[in-house]
Amino acid sequence: MPNIGTVLKSEISRIARKEVRAETQQLKKTVAQYRGQIAQLRRELQSLQQQLRRQSRKGSPAPRAEAPEEDDDSPSLRFSAKGLAAQRKRLGLSAAAVAKILGVSALSVYKWESGKTRPRARQIEAIASLRRMGKREAMARLAA
Structure with missing residues (x-):
């Protein structure tokens, strides 16, 4: 118990x-x-x-005043990594050749296409001019 x-x-x-x-x-x-x-x-x-x-x-009005001036030339500049790769393939160029036309390094083009980085506004304008380019004009710019 x-x-x-x-x-x-x-x-x-x-x-x-x-x-x-x-x-x-x-x-x-x-x-x-x-x-x-x-x-x-x-x-x-x-x-x-x-x-x-x-x-x-x-x-802040200062940055707003500058933005429309830059956008007057091309109001709808957009960047797409896939679009850049497709454009490069359409022109039949290598990443190094596109880099030479744009005035940047081949590594920059590679990183843009892979989506790791994004180009600056000035470079997006150059990419937009690349969109309007044909194969002959691209080859001429490479030769020059």
Whole structure:
């Protein structure tokens, strides 16, 4: 037959575990609510930061004044890595030959075509002129 002391001790520890479990469950619920609120606040903060960036871009007239002047020559210059590769193949040129025509390195053309980097605005203009070029004109520019 068990000792009354051990029975009492086990019963006290059982009741204590039960009470601790109830308290920790309430704390877990509270922590989950706080985490949800924190996530919501982070989303709000990110949204507000994006709005602030947009507003600051709209508020600074100097860059806006320069952009239309550059865009007057060619308002819709876009760049596509696949498009550059297709253009190069259409002209029957190697990456090094295209690089020579554009005045850049062959590695730059390779990186543009693979999508690792993006050309600068001045280089996009040169690529746009390459689009208007035919095979004969491209060969003539290479020879020159």
